[in-house]
Amino acid sequence: MDRNRLQHQAASMRRSLFDQGYLDEPFIQLEELQDDASPNFVQEIVTLFYTDSARLIQNIEHALNSRPIDFDKLDDYMHQFKGSSSSIGAKMVTNECTVFREYCSAENAEGCIRSFQQVKQDYAILRRKLEVYLQMVRQAAVSQKA
Amino acid sequence: MAVNGAVTWLRRAEEIDGYDLSASDSEEVHVLAVDDSLVDRKVIERLLKITSCKVTAVDSGRRALQFLGLDEEKEANGFDGLKVDLIITDYCMPGMTGYELLKKVKESSAFREIPVVIMSSENVIARIDRCLEEGAEDFIVKPVKLSDVKRIIDYMTTDFREGEERRRGINKRKLRD
Numbered sequence: 001m002d003r004n005r006l007q008h009q010a011a012s013m014r015r016s017l018f019d020q021g022y023l024d025e026p027f028i029q030l031e032e033l034q035d036d037a038s039p040n041f042v043q044e045i046v047t048l049f050y051t052d053s054a055r056l057i058q059n060i061e062h063a064l065n066s067r068p069i070d071f072d073k074l075d076d077y078m079h080q081f082k083g084s085s086s087s088i089g090a091k092m093v094t095n096e097c098t099v100f101r102e103y104c105s106a107e108n109a110e111g112c113i114r115s116f117q118q119v120k121q122d123y124a125i126l127r128r129k130l131e132v133y134l135q136m137v138r139q140a141a142v143s144q145k146a
Numbered sequence: 147m148a149v150n151g152a153v154t155w156l157r158r159a160e161e162i163d164g165y166d167l168s169a170s171d172s173e174e175v176h177v178l179a180v181d182d183s184l185v186d187r188k189v190i191e192r193l194l195k196i197t198s199c200k201v202t203a204v205d206s207g208r209r210a211l212q213f214l215g216l217d218e219e220k221e222a223n224g225f226d227g228l229k230v231d232l233i234i235t236d237y238c239m240p241g242m243t244g245y246e247l248l249k250k251v252k253e254s255s256a257f258r259e260i261p262v263v264i265m266s267s268e269n270v271i272a273r274i275d276r277c278l279e280e281g282a283e284d285f286i287v288k289p290v291k292l293s294d295v296k297r298i299i300d301y302m303t304t305d306f307r308e309g310e311e312r313r314r315g316i317n318k319r320k321l322r323d
Contacts, residue, residue, distance in 0.1 A: 026289040033192050033292070045188055052184050079238065083267050084185040087289045 006140035013133045022126050027089030043134055049088050053123060056081040064113060074112065075104045081119075092122045175299060176200040176228060180210045180235035180247065181265070186288070190234065190265075193295045202228070207242030210235065211250060214257055230260055232283075232302060237266035237273065245277060252281040263298055265290055 017023045034041040056077050063074045082097035096119045103111030177199045181187045187203045194201045204210050214230060233251060235244040242250075248262045261283035266273065274285045286294045 029289075029291060030189070033189075033196060038192065041192060045185060048184050048188055076240075079267075080183065083288065084183055086267060087183070087185050087189055089289075 001143065003140055003143045006136065006143050010133065010136035010140050013129075013136060017129060017133060022090070022092050022129060024089045024091040026087060030088060045088060046130055046134065049084055049090075050127060052084050053081065056084075057120060057123070060116060064109075064116060069107075069109055069112075071104050071107050071112075075101055078104060085123075090123075090126055093119060093126055096122050173303075174198060174200050175231045175303060176202070177232045177234055178210055178213060178230045179203040180205075180207060180233065180239070180244065182206060182236065182239045186236065186265075186290075190290060190295075193290060193292055194234075194299075196292065197295050197299045199232075199299060200228075202230075207235070207239060207244070207247035207250075210247055211242075214251075230257075232261050232263065232298070234263045234265065234286075234298075236288075237264050237268075237277070245273075245280065248277060248280050248282055261302065 030042050030045055060074060060077045060081070063070055063077065078097055078100050082094055082101070085093040085097060096115060100112060100115040100119060103115055175198075177194050179187065179190045179194065179201055181190060181203070182205050187205065191201050191203045202213060204213060210233065233247075235247055237244040244264050244266075248264065251260060251262055252258045258281075262281070263284045263286060264277045264282050265286045265288055267288040269287045277285055284298055286298075
């Protein structure tokens, strides 16, 4: 496929990520920070985000499975998760983290568990979509003009 | 706050007597960035580099103090080394919070002149007030934007250059040409 088509596809996917509320403003800033000196900046940040998120998700799982539940620890982990997802503009994930923290401060275990399922789901979807999108961007970059 | 910054920078200008400024790369602001978040550290590092700063990024208040401590030893040995011009730190960190780091910096005779900027994801007035009262130069709400960083570096370097030119009575730019 030629470069124009690939670029068009990538742009389309990018638009839908914003329109559907997966991403917002901070992601645009990350894109603006990418240049010839730092050509893979967005991918690097996103990769760090995956690594960090995997760690936090595991910690939260563990904390939710412990009895009694340590709500302070849970809140701390979720604060970190919310922070990094907010920094990359992962809007949907960030919003669900906020919901979780509300259940957390109310020490509502069931609410936390439910909300955490949603966080994981949103995160998994975002990750898949981002991987597809960034792959499209890469392909467009290395492709030849028809 | 701008007035405070100007006073701070004038004092710092006096401290650098004896440094050969035209030779060293001291136009570049050296920023010590402190954040326990992997993602945020990388972002702030990039934001600062794009604003033409030298950056040292550490993941805790303790490491920040260690870095400053090392710095002091180097100066004592006569190295025109990695003098820190600005500290930008996250507020919420395990171990030592950004607020505690701010206090330690402002309590130290060696480093109290270094401006400290606090970053926080939480826009809490009481928190902002507390930091400013403790001597923080500025408070940025996360996520940090390029415009936030540019604003801070701009007013820092302007006050610094103006204060220094006033003190030396020469136009540094002319020297360069």
